Amino acid sequence: MDNRGKAGCGCLIFILVASMVVVAVLFHPFTLKIISGQLIYEDKIYPADAIFVPRFFEDKNGEVYIDAFREYWAGNGNLIWVEEDRVLGVSLSEIIMKNASARGIKEGVIKRLEVNGEGTSRVKKIKEAFSKAGIKKVIVVVPEYASRRFHMWFGSDNGRTVYLIKPVHVSYFKRDRWWKEAVSREMLFKEVTYMASYGLERFKYGEKEDPQRR
Secondary structure, three states, X not given: OOOOOOOOXXXXXXXXXXXXXXXXXXXXXXXXXXXXXXXXXXXXXXXXOEEEEOOOOOOOOOHHHHHHHHHHHOXXXXXXXXXXXXXXXXXXXXXXXXXXXXXXXXXXXXXXXXXXXXXXXXXXXXXXXXXXXXXOEXXXXXXXHHHHHHHHHHOOOOOOOEEEEEEEOOOOOOHHHHHHOHHHHHHHHHHHHHHHHHHHHHHHHOOOOOHHHO
């Protein structure tokens, strides 16, 4: 089916959130709380082949990684894949490996995933990496404020891999008073921008057919 010219769900969500922002600024904080709630999406979690933790620069205390460790201990994944980066010249995956080992997670469980690019280009490369690795089900662990975006990015995959979104409450995002906290405001408006960009991209170009599905 040719989806060219049709607005994707991301565009509709952005319009909804943007409209609510305008209204909320003029009205009660209760409405502002509803806005942050629109960013949150959660799948029912069941055992998967792998747990994946994308890189979030603002997660300075590793709260998302700790939750990924919990999912591993709960038996919901055999491996934990982490998006590689450098922190003061040190490999992020090596830091995570050391933390995992300190928590009793055996060697070999943590796998590094190196990709480059931004936005949907980066997402495409991540999907390709999991597909090449033969992974069928992945739990994607992300901060709660980014969960709707990651559902939009990963929720419409080509069918070879199932992605389950697991939102994590993080201390630096104040969901119930985001408008009063500089970091929380920044995170929320970044998410609205990401979703707007994704929605407009789908509206302009439509869904591109994967040649491997023919």
